[in-house]
Amino acid sequence: MNISTVSELLKLDKTLIDVEVKGWVRTFRANRFIALNDGSTINNIQCVVDFENTNENLLKRITTGAAVYIKGTLVESQGKGQKVELQVNTIEILGDADPEEVSKTILQPKRHTLEFLREQAHLRTRTNTFSAVMRLRSSLSFAIHEYFNKNGFYNMHAPIITGSDAEGAGEMFRVSTLDPKNPPLSEDGEIDYTQDFFGKETNLTVSGQLEAETYAMSLGKVYTFGPTFRAENSNTSRHLAEFWMIEPEVAFMDLDGNMDLAEDFLKYVLKYILESNKEDLAFLEQRLIQEDKTKPQIERSTMTLTEKLRFVIDNNFKRVSYTEAIDILRNSKPNKKKKFKYLINEWGADLQSEHERFLVEKHFKCPVILFDYPANIKAFYMRLNEDEKTVRAMDILFPGIGEIVGGSQREERLEVLKEKMAALDIPEEELWWYLDIRKYGTAVHSGFGLGFERLVMFATGMSNIRDVIPYPRTPQNAEF
Ligand code: 4AD
Ligand code: MG
Numbered sequence: 001m002n003i004s005t006v007s008e009l010l011k012l013d014k015t016l017i018d019v020e021v022k023g024w025v026r027t028f029r030a031n032r033f034i035a036l037n038d039g040s041t042i043n044n045i046q047c048v049v050d051f052e053n054t055n056e057n058l059l060k061r062i063t064t065g066a067a068v069y070i071k072g073t074l075v076e077s078q079g080k081g082q083k084v085e086l087q088v089n090t091i092e093i094l095g096d097a098d099p100e101e102v103s104k105t106i107l108q109p110k111r112h113t114l115e116f117l118r119e120q121a122h123l124r125t126r127t128n129t130f131s132a133v134m135r136l137r138s139s140l141s142f143a144i145h146e147y148f149n150k151n152g153f154y155n156m157h158a159p160i161i162t163g164s165d166a167e168g169a170g171e172m173f174r175v176s177t178l179d180p181k182n183p184p185l186s187e188d189g190e191i192d193y194t195q196d197f198f199g200k201e202t203n204l205t206v207s208g209q210l211e212a213e214t215y216a217m218s219l220g221k222v223y224t225f226g227p228t229f230r231a232e233n234s235n236t237s238r239h240l241a242e243f244w245m246i247e248p249e250v251a252f253m254d255l256d257g258n259m260d261l262a263e264d265f266l267k268y269v270l271k272y273i274l275e276s277n278k279e280d281l282a283f284l285e286q287r288l289i290q291e292d293k294t295k296p297q298i299e300r301s302t303m304t305l306t307e308k309l310r311f312v313i314d315n316n317f318k319r320v321s322y323t324e325a326i327d328i329l330r331n332s333k334p335n336k337k338k339k340f341k342y343l344i345n346e347w348g349a350d351l352q353s354e355h356e357r358f359l360v361e362k363h364f365k366c367p368v369i370l371f372d373y374p375a376n377i378k379a380f381y382m383r384l385n386e387d388e389k390t391v392r393a394m395d396i397l398f399p400g401i402g403e404i405v406g407g408s409q410r411e412e413r414l415e416v417l418k419e420k421m422a423a424l425d426i427p428e429e430e431l432w433w434y435l436d437i438r439k440y441g442t443a444v445h446s447g448f449g450l451g452f453e454r455l456v457m458f459a460t461g462m463s464n465i466r467d468v469i470p471y472p473r474t475p476q477n478a479e480f
Contacts, residue, residue: 007040015076015084021045022069022094024126027109028062034088036070039125042132042283046085047072058091065097065107065126114467121471121480129287132280133460133468136273140459141225141452143272144246147265148223153248156215156222158208163200164430167379171232172203173241204229207449208247210381210434213410216249216445217437223248225452233475237464238353238402240453242473249447255383255392255409258446259319259369262396262405266367266450267313273459274309281306288461305461308399312458317367317396320359323347325370328363329355350377353402360397368397380420381434382408394448401458407448414438 003020023038023045031051035044047070051059062068069092077085097107106112106120106127117124124130148155161175177197178184186192193201208224215222224247231241248261273281285305292300303311320328329335329344329351342352351370360368373393375384382391396405411417417438421428428435456468466472471480 005040006036006038006043006045009045009074009086010041010043010082010084012074012084015074017074018071018089019074019086020069020071021047021086022067025062025064025066025068025097027064031059034062034068034070036068036086037126037131039131042128042135042279043082046077046079046082047088047091048085049088049091054091058093061093061096062091063097063099063102064109065102065105066093067095067097068092069094114464118466118472125470128283130467132283133456133462134470135280136277136284136460137456137468139273139277140269140456143269143276144225144265144452146272147268148221148248151221153221153223154215154219156208156212156219156224158205158211158224158226158247160205160227161198161202162205162211163198163202164210164434167206171230172206173229173231175202175204206230207245209249209447209449210431212247212249212447213445214433214437216251216447217441217443220252221248221250235475237466238454238457240465240469240472240474243465243469244452246450246452247447249445251445252443253409253446254444255371255394255446258407258409258448259317259371259394262394262407262448262450263317263369266396266405266455269455270309270459271313274306274313281309284460284462308461309459312367312398315366317369318364319369319371320364322370322373322390325351325355325359328359332358332363334358348374348377356395356397356402357399360399360402365399367399370395370397378408380424380426381410381417383411384416384420392446396448398454398458400463401454403451404454404458405448405450407446409444409446412438412442412444414442 003022006021006023009019009021021036021038023036026035026037026044028034032049034047034049036047037044049062070086070088071090072086072088074084075087077083102108106117106123117127117130125134145155178191178195184192184195206228208226212222212224226244227242228245229242232239250261288301288305326344326347326349334340335344340354342354344355371394372385372390375389375391378391378393382393384391392409394407395403398404411420414435417435418428453465453468457465460468462468466474
């Protein structure tokens with residue numbers, strides 16, 4: 001006989017059949033009712049033990065957290081809350097869980113804070129909240145690959161170790177095999193990286209974009225989906241030092257096409273989970289409703305989780321130029337009343353998350369695509385507009401999240417790109433291969449980067465990015 005998953009069993013409409021299942025005991029009540037979960041669904045299956053005919057020592061080992069192998073008969077449930085339950089014929093303990101030890105952990109079935117759950121990240125997917133979040137994360141990942149596959153994109157694996165700094169932000173993790181206590185020095189006393197593993201300085205990638213551009217300029221439509229690393233010391237609820245990014249890059253596509261692609265793509269993946277992860281979403285929605293009740297009235301959400309997802313799917317994203325956005329912000333109440341931490345006084349100011357969230361949550365009340373940013377607050381590779389002040393950049397802002405996507409049309413003109421690099425002191429030798437693309441059949445091309453964890457945050461309603469990635473890496477924290 002095959003081992004069934006809990007999910008399969010709960011879907012069966014046949015009863016009085018013999019089945020086998022393996023899983024972990026969530027609770028064991030009245031020496032009789034096991035709530036069993038195996039991760040295949042948010043729901044547990046109730047397994048009813050005939051305690052009068054079960055060895056007492058065995059009964060004692062049915063404890064919260066224990067792994068068990070049950071053979072039994074699926075029957076219609078007498079109790080409420082479930083259609084079917086399992087009448088246990090035999091139960092084997094595959095792995096014990098000592099109640100004394102379990103009582104110190106998050107396995108103990110009661111409410112725990114998210115902070116406490118984070119301290120036991122290796123156990124937290126045994127809880128409803130985290131198993132739901134991680135199943136949704138997995139579904140979103142699948143939907144992303146499915147979207148690009150259906151639309152003629154090739155998946156490209158960009159390198160993790162790079163010799164260039166794509167964003168020019170200088171916030172990279174160094175990769176080296178030199179002895180930190182005794183590195184080889186050159187004549188002028190600097191560390192001699194020619195003796196390092198790669199014969200040069202190398203880092204963990206901050207973005208696969210530059211490499212993706214070279215592939216778009218031969219394969220046409222490509223996307224990367226990989227880990228990226230940023231050593232920025234920002235300890236916020238939206239930043240990780242290691243996060244996953246999706247970066248499509250398309251030849252012959254301009255910024256308008258880029259906005260259309262991003263909007264269509266985001267709607268597709270959110271629609272996918274609405275249809276495929278109903279139970280997990282329903283659980284997370286209830287969780288948020290409960291959480292909201294503990295908040296003051298004004299902080300409460302006006303929409304439920306599924307309403308928020310629906311809202312994004314059903315409405316056009318508002319497309320607004322940076323210049324228009326600055327006008328709105330300059331004349332906004334929080335700016336006039338000096339409520340913003342960073343006041344908006346003039347054109348050219350970089351937008352902070354407080355400004356982004358004002359635009360999305362208070363002013364437009366829908367997802368916003370900001371475009372045509374000032375050249376000097378954006379990366380070197382973005383295409384310069386005719387006004388020579390702004391670049392063809394776009395950021396997508398989501399309610400509750402702020403920036404979720406950053407992208408641009410790329411500078412395809414060799415001379416303009418070289419000038420820009422010179423002005424920013426970016427050595428041509430380092431990016432000769434990137435410049436080459438502009439020498440041999442250059443063309444308009446564009447792409448964007450979606451921060452995967454920010455998408456998972458939006459889709460699950462989790463408010464801290466540490467709670468949507470299995471093992472978060474943040475400043476001072478690389479446990480597990
Ligand atoms: O805006 P960013 O820095 O853009 C790029 O890296 C471009 N090369 C993308 C491209 O055009 N191909 O990052 C893209 C997205 C952000 O909008 C944000 O969602 C996410 O990546 N992101 C982070 N997510 C978590 N932690 C961090 N430290 C992040 N930094 C950026
Ligand atoms: Mg950005």
